[in-house]
Amino acid sequence: MICRSVCCGAMTFRAQDAEGVVVLVTGLGAEDAIGDYVRLGDADAGSRGSKWSLIWWWLRVVLLCVFLCAAAVPLVIFVGPLIIRKVIVPVLNWETRTFSRSVLVLLLFASIALFPTFLLPSSPCMWIAGMTFGYGYGFLLIMVGSLIGMSLPFFVGSFFRHDLHRWLEKWPKKAAIIRLAGEGDWFHQFRAVVLLRISPFPYLIFNYAAVAANIKYGPYISGSAVGTVHEIFITIYSGRLIQSLADATNTGVFLSMQQIVYDAIGFCVAAAATAAITIYAKRTLRTLQAEDELS
Template sequence: MDKEIIPIINWERETFSTPMLALLVFGSVAIFPTLLLPSTPSMWVAGMTFGYGYGFLLIIGAVAFGVSIPYFIGSLFHHKIQAWLDRHPKKAFIIRLAGEGTWFNQFQAVVLIRISPFPYVIYNYGSVASDVKYGPYLLGTLVGMTPEIFVAIYS
């Protein structure tokens, strides 16, 4: 980590202006999980460059944008995702459970999925097939991702 990631982070901070760095951090936090890439190093840059408050606001905005992309992409492929979930009922149990119940039940399920070790990047695409509405999906994501964001900013 000291030989690979830290030099890259220092290079980014020295090379780019603050507004450009904000755009890069926002874009990478929003797009990387969509492409199944880790975005935590970008969260580190946000914390080191913009501080805890502004870094958190930048990251939470990017997360909101970033989890919306796969949700709407997933809606285009709803039937294919549904077919995969039907073929693998044991693996899809948690995802299906998230779409059941009231708005608040869906919110709770999304929060639990976000804070669990379940690979939530996959859930971004599968949430549409589980019939989770966009409101509880987005709010549950923001609440469930808050601990991870704080850990990334403070580390």
């Protein structure tokens, strides 16, 4: 139906047609009216298009995961046992022969706490902590060490605040996201830090860059603790999985079918959870950034 409104002084005329078009015409006279056409079906078409784009996006994600899994199968079957036998098993044997558990605790704790200050990854130390101490003591060891490892760069970076500002200017997009985290009240900063920790934003860089964004230490360390819990559990799980494969390779005993199924399901759940959390964090950060630009 076409509704045509023509304002001629105080008079309004409406005409109807069968094309489903709305025509709004304003002017001083009917002869001057041209009108702007707006299709009623455009909104529905836009919503259908957005739904199809979302479905297509998820389809591409699923296809990418299937492709990566298919590519990983030969690596796991042929390359994985070789790496475990030549690298991981000798390292584990050397570790157990050289250090006692108390000395190993001190070494792992110091590595996890100090490596981030020098921009060195501490994930291998977390794997060893998970292999050696499991989910209980291993989680406590990694969490306390990580909190110190995230605090030291924060305090060290406070002495180089102006240099960090100039350094961030080289990457304006990342700088905009970090500055967004420094705005608002305590809870806003806490939420932004949690999202940045679970997003793909570089972990070691954010330890220093948080100072340049004027984030307070309270929401920074609280948000960092919450945002790294899932990563610690996944690191411990992957370490335990590597250890079970190393033990099976070292002793020459194959894993039982039940253990293989359990490990496969656990790995898929961990990978899916990581992907879901990361996607949620990225979308929420984009939403916060868009709201900040509009305000």
